[in-house]
Amino acid sequence: MKKDILAVCFVVLLIAVLLGGTEIQSVEEYYRTHAEEITPQSETVRISIRCDTILDNWDDLTPALQSEEFVPQDGVILPETELVLHEGDTVFDVLERAVRSNRIQMEYQGADENSFGSVYVQGIHYLYEFSCGPLSGWMYRVNGEFPNYGCSKYVLADGDVVEWVYTCDLGKDVGGGWLGGRQ
Amino acid sequence: MMGKRGAALLLAAVVWLSAWMPCAWARESGDCLTIARQIIIWKKAQLGLSADEPLLCDTFLQQAGTTAGDWYPFAMGRLGMADDAGAYLAVIRSVVQQRYTTPEKLSAAKATEWHRIILAVLALGGDPTQMGTEQAPIDLVADGTYDRGKTVPLGRQGINGWIWGLIALDSMAYEVPQDAFYTREDIIEQIIAAVLDDGGFSLSGGSADPDITAMAIQALAPYYNSETTYLHPGTGEETTVREVVDQAVACLSRLQLKSAGYASWGTENVESSCQVLVALCALGIDPLTDQRFICQGRTLLDAICDYQMTDGGFAHSFTEDPANPDAVPGQSNSMASEQVLYAMAALWRQQQGMRRLYDLRPEMPLSLSSHIRMLNRNIAALHEDTAAGELEGLLKDYYCLPESERSYVAGFWTLHDLAVDAGLSAQSIAAATTVRQDWGAAAAGENQEFTLEQRREVDTLPEELTTEYEVTVERLLQQLEASQDFADQETYREKLLQARETIAAIRSEVDRLNQAILETIYPMEELTLRDLTAVEGLARDIQALSAYDQTQIRGREDVETAQLLLHNRLRGVLIGVGIACLAAGVGAWTVVRIRRRRRQKAAELEALAAQFPEDEA
Numbered sequence: 001m002k003k004d005i006l007a008v009c010f011v012v013l014l015i016a017v018l019l020g021g022t023e024i025q026s027v028e029e030y031y032r033t034h035a036e037e038i039t040p041q042s043e044t045v046r047i048s049i050r051c052d053t054i055l056d057n058w059d060d061l062t063p064a065l066q067s068e069e070f071v072p073q074d075g076v077i078l079p080e081t082e083l084v085l086h087e088g089d090t091v092f093d094v095l096e097r098a099v100r101s102n103r104i105q106m107e108y109q110g111a112d113e114n115s116f117g118s119v120y121v122q123g124i125h126y127l128y129e130f131s132c133g134p135l136s137g138w139m140y141r142v143n144g145e146f147p148n149y150g151c152s153k154y155v156l157a158d159g160d161v162v163e164w165v166y167t168c169d170l171g172k173d174v175g176g177g178w179l180g181g182r183q
Numbered sequence: 184m185m186g187k188r189g190a191a192l193l194l195a196a197v198v199w200l201s202a203w204m205p206c207a208w209a210r211e212s213g214d215c216l217t218i219a220r221q222i223i224i225w226k227k228a229q230l231g232l233s234a235d236e237p238l239l240c241d242t243f244l245q246q247a248g249t250t251a252g253d254w255y256p257f258a259m260g261r262l263g264m265a266d267d268a269g270a271y272l273a274v275i276r277s278v279v280q281q282r283y284t285t286p287e288k289l290s291a292a293k294a295t296e297w298h299r300i301i302l303a304v305l306a307l308g309g310d311p312t313q314m315g316t317e318q319a320p321i322d323l324v325a326d327g328t329y330d331r332g333k334t335v336p337l338g339r340q341g342i343n344g345w346i347w348g349l350i351a352l353d354s355m356a357y358e359v360p361q362d363a364f365y366t367r368e369d370i371i372e373q374i375i376a377a378v379l380d381d382g383g384f385s386l387s388g389g390s391a392d393p394d395i396t397a398m399a400i401q402a403l404a405p406y407y408n409s410e411t412t413y414l415h416p417g418t419g420e421e422t423t424v425r426e427v428v429d430q431a432v433a434c435l436s437r438l439q440l441k442s443a444g445y446a447s448w449g450t451e452n453v454e455s456s457c458q459v460l461v462a463l464c465a466l467g468i469d470p471l472t473d474q475r476f477i478c479q480g481r482t483l484l485d486a487i488c489d490y491q492m493t494d495g496g497f498a499h500s501f502t503e504d505p506a507n508p509d510a511v512p513g514q515s516n517s518m519a520s521e522q523v524l525y526a527m528a529a530l531w532r533q534q535q536g537m538r539r540l541y542d543l544r545p546e547m548p549l550s551l552s553s554h555i556r557m558l559n560r561n562i563a564a565l566h567e568d569t570a571a572g573e574l575e576g577l578l579k580d581y582y583c584l585p586e587s588e589r590s591y592v593a594g595f596w597t598l599h600d601l602a603v604d605a606g607l608s609a610q611s612i613a614a615a616t617t618v619r620q621d622w623g624a625a626a627a628g629e630n631q632e633f634t635l636e637q638r639r640e641v642d643t644l645p646e647e648l649t650t651e652y653e654v655t656v657e658r659l660l661q662q663l664e665a666s667q668d669f670a671d672q673e674t675y676r677e678k679l680l681q682a683r684e685t686i687a688a689i690r691s692e693v694d695r696l697n698q699a700i701l702e703t704i705y706p707m708e709e710l711t712l713r714d715l716t717a718v719e720g721l722a723r724d725i726q727a728l729s730a731y732d733q734t735q736i737r738g739r740e741d742v743e744t745a746q747l748l749l750h751n752r753l754r755g756v757l758i759g760v761g762i763a764c765l766a767a768g769v770g771a772w773t774v775v776r777i778r779r780r781r782r783q784k785a786a787e788l789e790a791l792a793a794q795f796p797e798d799e800a
Contacts, residue, residue: 007773014766022762023755033748036707062291062335100738101706109249118509130292134341135387150509170387 036084036101043085043158047098049078051127051166053173060133060168070126077125078102080161091140091162092119092152099124118150127166135170146171215527215534218488219262221495222524225515226255228494237266241654244270248278251517253303258525260306261532261540268307273661274654275304279314283321292339297327298347305354305543312357325363328352332364338373341386342395345373349402354543356587371406372413374399375427382430383438391434393445397458400431401541404465408595410609425596428466435459436475443478444486448506452499453490453519456483457526464529465539467559467593471530484530487523496520538591547588548623555584555591562594571605578602578609582616633666633675641675648685649731650693656682689728693735696724700738704745712756715749722746 025033038044052075054061065071081102083094092108099106107128109120121138122128129137140151141163147154156162165174224234230242239256246252253275259265279300282289289296301311301323315321328348331337337344349370352359359367377384377399383391384399406424415422438445445455460483463470470476470483490497496515499507510516529540536556537546547555558580565574577598581589589595599609641659644652660679663672703717704710710718721742725733733739 004773004777007769007776011766011770011773014762014769018759018762018766021755022758023751024758025751029747029751032744033751035744100701100741103701103705128291130340134339134343146505148503148505148508153509 035086036097038082038084044082045085045089045094045156045158045160045162046080046082047078047094047162047164048076048080049095049098049104049124049164051075051077051125053166053168054127054132056173057132057136057168060136062131065126065131078104085156085158085160089156090152091142091154091156092121094156094162095121095140095151095164119152121151121164124164124166132166132168136166136168138164139167139171139174140164141174146175215531216262216264218491219258219264219524219527219531221491222497222520222527223255223259223264225492225494225496226517226520229496229515229517237270239265239267239271241270241274241658244274244654244658247271247274247654248282248300250299253299254521254525257299257303257306258521258528260303260308261525261528265307269662269665270658271307272304272309273658273665275300276309276314276661277657279321279323280316280319283315283319288326292335294327294331294335294337294344295340295347297323297331298351301327301351302354302541302543324351324355324357328357328370329359329363329365329367337365337370342374342377342384342399343386345370345377346395346398346402349374350541353402353405354541356542356544368413371403371424374402375413375415375422375424378415378427378431381434383434384431391438392447393435393438393455394447394458396431396435396438397455397462400428400435400462401458401465403428403431404462404539405542405590407466408589408592432462432466432468432475435462439476439478441478442486442489443476443481443483444489448504450500450502450504450506452504452507453487453497454499454522456486457522459483460487460526461529461540464533465541467533467591469533487526490519490523497523551584551588551622554580554622555588558592559594562592562598565594565597565601567601567604569601569605571602571607574598574602574605575607575612578607578612579616582613583619585618585620585622633663633669633672637662638671638675641678644678644682647729648682648689649729650686650689650735651731652682653686653690656686689732692724692728693732696721696728697735697737700736700742704738704741707741707745707748710745710749712749712753714745715753718742718745718749 051071054071055075058066061071078098081098083097085094096106098104104125105123106121106125107123109122123131124138127138139146141147142154142156143161167174223238227234227236227238230238232238232240232242238259243252243255247256256265256268256271260268265271279289289300304311304314304323311323312325313320314323326334328337328351331344331348337348349367352367352370359365374384379385379388379391381391383393383396385392385395403424407428409424412421412423414420439459440446440451442451443456444451444453445459446452447455459476460470463473463476463483468476476483487497490499490501492498492513492515494515496517497519498513499510499516499519501512503512504510507518510519525540532538532540536552538544546552558577561577561580565577581592581595581598584592602609602612637659640655644656648656656679660676660683663675663679666672699717699721703714703721725736725739725742728736736742
């Protein structure tokens with residue numbers, strides 16, 4: 001009789017464990033697999049990718065790209081997305097993570113391959129520099145400002161808002177002058 | 184106290200002196216070559232190469248075909264300092280062939296990709312019209328200049344495309360075929376059409392930018408003496424190149440700062456001065472003596488030398504430049520240094536009486552160059568009262584030159600205008616003069632051989648090849664194909680072809696993995712156990728690559744993470760199943776026990792009932 005009660009208790013316990021989840025991980029494993037999960041403690045940044053300016057310069061766009069497949073109707077390639085900020089993350093690191101996890105095409109020249117000594121983003125979502133006229137290309141803003149840094153040199157802080165925007169007029173159409181924010 | 188301060192001052196002076204010494208010394212001896220050598224040594228150090236290694240080695244050649252990789256070889260070739268021209272030519276050839284397998288070839292929008300490579304290939308003695316194979320010929324000049332419009336307009340990227348297209352087209356005075364998309368005149372007209380109200384040029388209209396203005400002059404320089412008029416599409420008026428260039432030069436003179444340097448996009452920088460220097464040399468103007476370009480005794484060369492750092496390289500600027508955010512103020516910068524390097528080439532070539540920087544035809548036969556030098560000297564000695572007969576003689580000396588060489592007569596318009604004032608008709612003198620063709624031949628090309636050093640390189644290729652050897656193998660193959668026949672050629676060819684095949688297989692595996700990773704593991708939150716086999720396969724395939732090739736895999740850490748994630752999940756499921764089985768087992772056992780006990784009890788009761796039947800009744 002006593003044994004039965006014990007057994008029933010044991011079964012109840014096992015069911016409780018089962019319902020509670022059986023993914024038992026080491027601390028290291030936990031951090032590794034939950035690195036991108038946002039918790040109340042995480043430092044985060046927000047990133048978006050837009051190409052609205054092309055909508056106003058449609059005729060300048062390379063004909064092969066004149067399709068909704070490449071230029072979304074609202075110009076939004078990636079709506080504002082919150083990502084976990086890891087220590088030392090640059091604008092480029094966050095961009096790369098964002099496009100990879102959202103399966104957006106991107107092409108860049110590595111730091112060793114260009115004269116500027118920084119990563120140069122050539123194209124996102126098949127839109128490249130000069131795809132929409134001689135003054136077109138990708139620029140980035142952090143918290144509304146166009147920084148004077150290469151995107152792989154700009155280290156982000158908690159709460160920063162990164163916007164990658166396509167310009168058709170050397171930045172004038174997205175509120176930047178002097179080529180500021182050219183990456 | 185005083186002693187210490189004196190020492191500090193002395194130290195400061197030494198530091199200051201050493202900071203400016205290299206250039207000061209070079210300037211005094213007027214030696215562009217010294218500056219050039221210092222830049223090359225700096226660039227080698229920057230790449231971790233020793234001073235006696237060639238710069239054009241496989242480390243540097245990884246960048247062949249990029250903006251960062253082509254201007255150094257070009258400048259070195261123009262300075263006669265190319266340390267391994269063959270290596271660059273071999274690699275760029277294979278880079279071009281590979282890029283030509285994509286639909287956009289070298290670039291979807293940037294025609295300047297073609298122009299830069301054409302110039303670098305020519306400077307190192309190659310032929311940009313023959314970059315392909317017999318089966319798949321590649322003519323960079325046709326595709327990048329006069330026929331570019333068949334796919335994408337030359338000016339797609341703006342005025343840069345037209346300017347550099349013309350420079351590339353004139354680099355060997357290439358003939359434009361009848362059925363070409365653009366004529367030379369089309370390209371010249373496009374450049375002239377872009378002239379601004381202030382006489383200069385810029386990328387985006389508005390006011391003149393020194394760099395673009397200088398580049399436009401560089402492109403138009405070969406036509407400065409041309410008497411042809413072009414239609415200005417903007418104003419609808421006829422204009423000569425001379426008028427456009429004269430205004431652009433005046434504009435550059437106005438833009439020069441007190442430091443004798445230039446500012447572009449609001450930042451004083453070295454590259455702008457370099458472009459102006461190259462432009463002046465292209466016109467046959469001596470930038471070190473022409474008063475329009477000397478400010479308070481300082482020349483453009485002085486302004487350029489201000490930017491030389493102690494390590495031999497050149498800084499872009501001394502202040503933060505929003506337009507070139509990656510150049511650190513006051514630190515040697517690769518782009519700045521490469522532009523100084525080719526500016527030094529332009530100046531040195533002018534001082535040596537050689538062809539201009541972007542005229543890559545073989546040097547003139549001696550008879551031709553001395554004829555031109557003499558003519559220039561005679562024109563410089565002209566004055567208002569020079570007799571008409573003498574002017575006529577000089578004009579004949581001019582018109583007997585082949586048209587393609589006349590642009591080297593810097594003072595032609597002085598002569599022309601004096602002759603017209605003296606009542607002569609330049610046109611009729613031109614018509615009456617026969618062009619001399621007997622100037623002698625240019626130097627012959629050299630024989631190439633597959634050197635012992637190159638053979639040793641093939642022999643020492645490792646058994647386990649990686650993509651790290653891609654550049655080396657491609658270079659050696661191209662060098663082997665270009666060499667004279669030799670005894671073991673076939674053996675070497677076979678070994679190299681095999682190596683190429685092996686590397687190509689690794690390359691395609693790397694490409695496949697990169698693509699597969701993108702398709703398989705993102706977004707990572709959506710991974711399920713069904714993806715486990717695929718992820719494990721990826722991890723296994725990555726592991727199978729060599730350590731070097733693994734570095735070519737983008738997101739390999741993510742694959743590990745994904746694998747860990749799925750393994751954890753699988754382990755969780757297995758543990759869950761185990762626990763469930765255990766619970767079920769224990770539960771079942773308990774139920775069985777309870778039942779058995781009940782049955783036992785029932786049986787016992789029955790037995791009792793059987794013992795006492797009466798009671799029941």
